[in-house]
Amino acid sequence: MTFILSDVQNGVMTLTLNRPERLNSFNDEMHRQLAEALTQAERDDAIRCLLITGEGRAFCAGQDLNDRNVDPNGAAPDLGASVENFYNPLVRRLARLPKPVIAAVNGVAAGAGATLALGCDMVIAARSVNFIMSFSKLGLVPDCGGTWFLPRVAGRARAMGLTLLGEKLSAEQAHQWGMIWQVVDDEALIDTSRALAAHFASQPTFGLGLVKKALLASENNTLDAQLDLERDYQRIAGRSDDYREGVAAFLAKRPPVFKGK
């Protein structure tokens, strides 16, 4: 079964979560296929933007609970194993990928599906979409980076409310709260997210990668440490081909042609 549809065109890799009959919820095989696609995204310099979306009416409903039948007489399951083997590496790899990652949230995003979207760099959601931090309804903890991203993107009070109550959050509300980049009408989602991806694929990717890295580092750094890091990254960025091209194009009053290096 192909649970991840992968399509690379003009510098954009589009990954489509493809278990529509199961609302694109994750099973182990889907994780493995996604990991394989990410390896390609990491290694191929020609890929300059990653776009993640879902097939059918959902974005992703998180972990497939059908794989998680708990035998009342058996030993307690080790949910930490799939977090350690699949979800954590996935979140780390998306955060460290030195190119922009866009989530085009086409339908419901629940559980790890919701927190996965929040871990992407740019989130565009269709207006009808809901985000559901459903973990607490099962007695679980938000994983896939949820407890880290939520207080940072929504603030502590909202993170508490969202995760303790586990209720639906509309895309509009998520946008108003600054949790996602943009809300668009459902029928405009594909075009809007593709246009953004195409834009990124023509941009100075090396510099954008450093921007991501700097923002990630800022979460742990003091101001002093971050200022040093900005000095270092600017030194490196200033030596990139794209910076030369950007300045040359500006001075010549022509559009720049960035190579991503």
Add this chain to the structure above:
Amino acid sequence: MSELLSRRNDRVLTLTLNRPQARNALNNALLEQLADALEAAQSDDSIGAVVITGSERCFAAGADLKEMASRDMPATLNDPRPQLWARIERFPKPLLTAVNGYALGAGCELAMLSDIVLAGDNARFGLPEITLGIMPGAGGTQRLIRSVGKALAYRMVLTGEAITADQALQAGLAAEVCPAALTLEYAQKLAARIAQHAPLALQAAKTALRQAHELSLAQGLQQERQLFTLLAATSDRQEGIAAFLEKRPAAFKGR
């Protein structure tokens, strides 16, 4: 192309491990070249400090396993390797390592033998010998525990698992973490700053610091005072203090 590249910038000598096909594995031949290069630098008054580095992806990923596998117990007993390490350790001038990527096994031991480690943010330090049915054989069990303490040293040596650059910084193994693309450059800048100072003072200070792990505190303090007294007999000391009082840069002569 030589397996050890050598480059001079003013008073700083940079030695680059260059066996990319073997991930810079430190075989006896390469260790010997390193020892030779350091001994040459020792007697060259125009060299003030040395930086050892590897590539941007790999500092040195260990010893040469093929070489090691061919040595049985008697051959290992008479292996010239410990002498090679001792020659490297005897280098009396400031020795820095700029570590990007893997510093494993002998690579980690070489970094720990150096006076100052600058780590790239992609650096990994580890002693995976245990996974091969052996153990560290060039200071790994001794220098590691002295710099990072018991908890981390036992963990690293007994599991063979590597630590990141940030962990190495926190534990006191690395002096600084920089973006990998800048590690060598920053190490060379630091070496250049160090190399401006009076050579005899640097040598005496390095000797005193080394003794910290060899002697008791009382003996160490006594030796420190002797070395301190020794410097009072140098003309560079007069020059250093005079230059400071006259608010001008010092011109050291190494005497």
